Amino acid sequence: MRRVWTVVLALLVLGAARASATSLVTEQPPSGHGYRDASGTYEVRTQGDLRVSLRSGALRPSRGYTPLDVVLQNTGPVPLQVRLAFVGQGTSGTRTSERSVEVAPRQRLVAWVHVPASLQMGNLRVEVPGQVPLTKHVYLESSSGGSVLVLGALEDFDDTAGVPRVDSNGSPLFSARAIEPKDAPRELPAYVGYSVVVVPGDRASLPADVWTVLEAYALSGGRLVVTHASGDVLERLPLLARNASEPSAPYGFGVVRLCGSARECEQVVNGLLGDVIPGVVKPAGAAPRWERGNALAGGIPPLLGNAMAPVGRFLLLIFVFVLAVGPGGLMLARRRGPVAVLVAVPMVSVITCLALIAWSVLVDGFAVHAARYSLTWLDSERSRAVTLGVSAWYANVSSGPVRFPVTSALLAPDSHDDALADLDWTGGLTVTHGFLPPRTYREWGEVAVLPSRARLVMRKEGDAVRVLNALGAPMEGGVLQLGHRRYALPALADGAEGPLGEHLREVETPLHQVLTSAERPRLAHGRFEAGEVNFRAALPDGGFVVRLGGLGLAPSSAVDVELEAGIHLVRGQAEEVRP
Incomplete structure (x- = not known):
């Protein structure tokens, strides 16, 4: 009888231990589950009447641009002209992304500078005429998993998306960056690089012009997740009307997913991140220096015939040059003497160079x-x-300079910072140098x-x-x-x-x-x-x-x-x- 009671007590203790372990797992997500907060931190500085909040450590996507926000607050009685410039270092040299804004008296303004995603760090300069510039070294976080942009508070994302948050010691499946809806960027390049954009919580807090750019993001190949969908979503996303009964619907080149419960939203986000999409547009970059020839990275042929060197014609010209300098020079030395060779060889070299230049001008122009x-x-x-x-x-x-509207995005080849250019985001995008x-x-x-x-x-x-x-x-x-x-x-x-x-x-x-x-x-x-x-x-x-x-x-x-x-x-x- 004692043995029976001993076995019963052992089973009760084992059950309690398992329940305790389960609760601990629920409270603390295990490695390889959940997401990491990569919203970054602010540093506040003052420059005369201008109060500047500079962000560092924000999540950068794998392609496109990293939207970098600078909060400007003018405490003085006169308007201020402010130039923001992010200076990064690529393989082709120093490149600048900049924007010029005017901050009215007593105004708080959030200005966005879109930095090419291949740049992970650089110096952010804040310049006001007549004052000493402010400079801050900015580091941008990368993610080994997907990159999720949340337009709202992370607390709302935790509650509605059902994805737990892990600390810096964990191994998250993806990283997320939160942006206040009222301060969200109104330009398409700020969104195109992120794997998923999520709108949790109260959608009424999202301004109408932000909804417009979110719809453009979905139309042009983005993946938009909207939680707790209701009738007003069809007003903001009009192409959903024909697929209103479907929780996941194609939207132009992209997709919009609607979810209700936290478990359903978690499956939606993880499912989208599990789909490996190389980008709806994938221009090819140059091959590594040790592999360069007439093919691009990955052995892809170029789309333009002018980019391929006329190897056959150049070899023929070089062969003729060798004949003229070698056997031809020897025959000239026997007939006219070595002085004639000293004159003829430089002349042949000049004629060959002029032929190459003429070919370049007449053919390529x-x-x-x-x-x-x-x-x-x-x-x-x-x-x-x-x-x-x-x-x-x-x-x-x-x-020369090339201009693009705010409802468009110019994309360089992935992970090729030798294709970077100088960008001015004032009134849309202007590529000033390097296009x-x-x-x-x-x-x-x-x-x-x-x-x-x-x-x-x-x-x-x-x-x-x-x-x-x-x-x-x-x-x-x-x-x-x-x-x-x-x-x-x-x-x-x-x-x-x-x-x-x-x-x-x-x-x-x-x-x-x-x-x-x-x-x-x-x-x-x-x-x-x-x-x-x-x-x-x-x-x-x-x-x-x-x-x-x-x-x-x-x-x-x-x-x-x-x-x-x-x-x-x-x-x-x-x-x-x-x-």
Whole structure:
């Protein structure tokens, strides 16, 4: 009997120990679970009437830009002109990201400087005319897992997203940075690099212009998570209306996920971070110095033929030079003597150099050569175009400043700080230096949400259907979905009208049909792999996918170039005109 009671007591003690261990695990997340707070810390300094709060230790994404905020408070009676400049060191030298703002008397202003994500540290300067500049060394945190941007308090994120927070000694799955909703940046480049953007808690605290840029982030390939969704979300994210019953819905090139309970939100965030997405636009960078040839990093071929050195022609010229200097010099020495050789060899060298220079001037010239590729999603109902673009550039001389609107982002190749440039964020982005160095092949990616009246117009005449190209560029072909059938679209000049083409077989997908006659088998050699996912979805009734030539709809199309190649795929909904 005593043995029985001993066994019972042992089982009770063992159960209590297990319960205690479970509670301890619940209170303290184990290694490899949860997230780390990487919001950074402020340091407050005073410069005359200007009170400055400088942040350090903020989370930087793996690509794009790190939004760096500086809080400026003018305690004086006169306005102050302030220049903020982040100076970082890349492999190509020192690069600057700056912004100039005016701080009114008694005003508190949050100014954002977007720093290329490949820079992990640098000096932040605050300059006011007539005063000694303030300088602070700024370090930016990186994350081995995903990078999550939270527009709200981390306490709300803890409560609604269901993801526990770990201390600095833990091994988190991802890092998160919190930003006050009222101070959040109003520019698309601040968001494009983060893996996930989460809006927890009270969404009413988010200003309308912040919602506008969040929608642009989702449209251009971002992943947006909204907790405790309600009817007002459909007003802020209008494309959800057609998929209102779905918790996870494609949104342009990106995705919007709605979640309710903490457990559901935790699964959503972890699921999005588990999807390895290399970026909806992935321009290629230069190969390492020990591997450089005519291929880029990863062995990818360049998009621009001018970037490839004419090795065969140069070898022929060098061979002729060797013949003239070697056997030719020996024959000249026998006939004319060594003095003639001393005169002839330098002359041959000068002629060879002049031939190389003439080749560079006559073939490459002084124009900017470019090849441009893009995917565009037309939202004709709201008169806008969402564009993902990759462009390749080469020129003998450097280009001047290039401007981009605030609803677009210019993206360098991932982890290539030799492709950095000097950036001025005053009134949008201006690339002041480094956009296109002389005699250097360079690729830039672009994401943009811009106003556009581009459209495809459909008009029925009895049983026949005619289409009008109002897309702003020559149409080289495409497909149109009518009911359960797909039809070929004819090649039409901009502004031209023509009859609808033949019925297509069901086995041919729209994107495949458009690309069969493209110049390259894969659009830009796979630089849009992630962006094509939603683009390949089935077309609705009246939907179309067309291929255009020309410069495309990306913001850098305003640069004057000699276009070597241009392929642009456009997806949208045809407008039907009643007779």
